[in-house]
Amino acid sequence: MSKAILTLNSGSSSLKFAVFGFDATQNTPGVSGKVTGIGGAPEFSARGGDGEYLAKGILSNLNTTSSHEDIIAHLLTWLPQHLEGRPLIAIGHRVVHGGSFFAAPTLVTNDVLDKLKTLIPLAPLHQPHNLAAIRAVTKWHPEVPQIACFDTAFHRTQDRLASLFALPRSLSDEGIMRYGFHGLSYEYIASVLPQHLGSQADGRVIVAHLGNGASMCAMTNRQSVATSMGFTALDGLMMGSRCGTLDPGVVLYLMQSKGMTASQVEEMLYRQSGLLGVSGISNNMQVLQNSSDPHAREAIELYCFRAASILAGLVSAIGGLDALVFTAGTGENSALVRKLTCDRLAWMGLHLDAEANDKNQITLSSSQSTVAVLRLPTNEEAVVAEACRSFVTNNQIQDQKF
Template sequence: MSEVILTLNAGSSSLKFAVFEFDTTQTTASISGKITGIGRAPEFSARVGDGADLEKGILNHINTASSHEDIIALLLAWLKQHLEDRPLIAIGHRVVHGGSFFAAPTRITDDVLNKLETLNPLAPLHQPHNLAAIRAVSKWHPEVPQFACFDTGFHQTQDRVASLFALPRSLSDEGIVRYGFHGLSYEYIASVLPHHLGQQADARVIVAHLGNGASMCAMKNRQSVATSMGFTALDGLMMGRRCGTLDPGVVLYLMQSKGMTVSQVEALLYRQSGLLGVSGISNHMQVLQDSDDPHAREAIELYAFRAASVLAGLATAIGGLDALVFTAGIGENSALMRHLICDRLAWMGLCLDSEANDENATTISSSHSTVTVLKLPTNEEAVVAKACRSIVANRPIQK
């Protein structure tokens, strides 16, 4: 009877899951899905490997006050019915911040959990919910080993200079440095680049992970050289609700002159800014693209301006640019945003094939472009499953 691995990616109001066969190298999940609207009106959807719907609907029997513990219990019970008694050999979690404690995938113990909990303030939108899912699984299935895979881990290849802030050395030594995020996404894209770029995969590549959370990573030899996010997932690009890079003097002004508390500033920067704050309409790119409101267009233009500026800066870290990869929700689905960003970077040799871009093709650069431009789906769950397989089988994790 074949064994399976479950991967979980828990957010504040959603839980994504995927089931992978243990004895295989396949990156496609046999079952995947998500529960959205946690704390409001939970909805459940699941599909099998070929994309066919397995289940979809509103969870009327789950009340609006349901916690991650309740949702995990529901999911595990549902999976037990659909796994046909196939044993669950491991559960892997996406954990956003490993801090200076963890880089490689790690088996979760009480000590590991306690250390990860100290990082909650550095990723308040993600870390507490990642850990809540781990604790919930421990309650319902304490016998199943759990593993944490860190978004910060991929960036450990960066030179020390790339990780430093211009702060007193004592603070850097305490761990106030640039960690970078979205590492599981970048690791997956790095693993598939040879299939799309051949030998150019090891050249100068920038991957743009553009979604509600967004960042970019400059790579050489498919390793991280520099990235846009830093100490927290608030840094870098403009995002759905997050401001991205901000003059630190703004924070001082808000607290000293506007009398805002730490909690109020945190809410402003993490939840009320970005596309939502600038547009005053929505944090969803498609909603803004469909709007006639000039504030929506301004938010779109600012997003593109900031993204192009950051991308150009990252190119200096790798001495130029041979390939650009768009991925994640906006990167994969917004032809307009890809066009606006690349149009601002025409001076670097980027030239899109408008028809290919509009059709969401894989290669969207024109024959005249000196930079290859790709649009690739990411698969963080496959990276987590691969790490679990390697650890359980007691073999090195292959990149």
């Protein structure tokens, strides 16, 4: 009998899900959807493999006090009628931080959960909600194996020098080092690069994952060599509401001279900075692009200035650049961000085809460009599903009834 895999990506106010067949060739989900507005008026939407809606609307039985457990309960009650009789063999979760504990997909146990809870301070916007989804599934369907897939794992191929801070060695030995994030997205892009670049896919490639959270990864042989994010998801690029790279002296000043507490600084750096902080309008790139406010334009230009600067720095880690790939929400959909970023990199021989860029085509570089520039949609869910397939096959997990 055919089997099914469920993937979950749980955030603070949303839950994304997808159902994949167990067949390794099935990288397109048969059912996918999301719940948005968690903490307010939760709205549920789901589509079949043909793109048609299976469900859409406000969940009238849930409200502002509904937890992730309530949301998961609704999903797991709704889902069986759309599995077409297939047993659910595993549930895979995107978990942002695996720390130094985990470098590969891992079967969730109580011991694993305890370790992951210690990493919550390093990813406060994501880790608590990733773990809430795992606990909710455990309550409703403890018999189904759950596999945690980590955004940090892809970067474990980096050289030790790329992971070190210039701090006392004792702190590095404790695990205060650069981990990197968005690894599931980078893993997917790395897997499809040969389809678009041929043998050049194993060359010097930088992938720009630009969304509300944003980072870049420099690769050779389709493995991570260096990345812009570090110990936490605050580092590197300017983001939707996160500051990106910041002089640590600013934090000391805010605490010592402005009297801010650690929690107040955390709130500002994670939730009040980035595009939102600079513009004073929104963390949404599309909203800013549609705005005539000069602060909106300044935020966009700063975002691209920082992106180009950090990309140029990453080039040194791989000794040059053969290809640049834009992915994720902003990277895939904002022609303006791609243009403003690439215009600052023309000195590297990087040139866009204006028409291809405006039309969001796959190949964006002009015939004069010495660097290939691509726009590739990412698919983190497919990576999680493949990890579950591999785990189930290698560990001989038996079919579960669901």
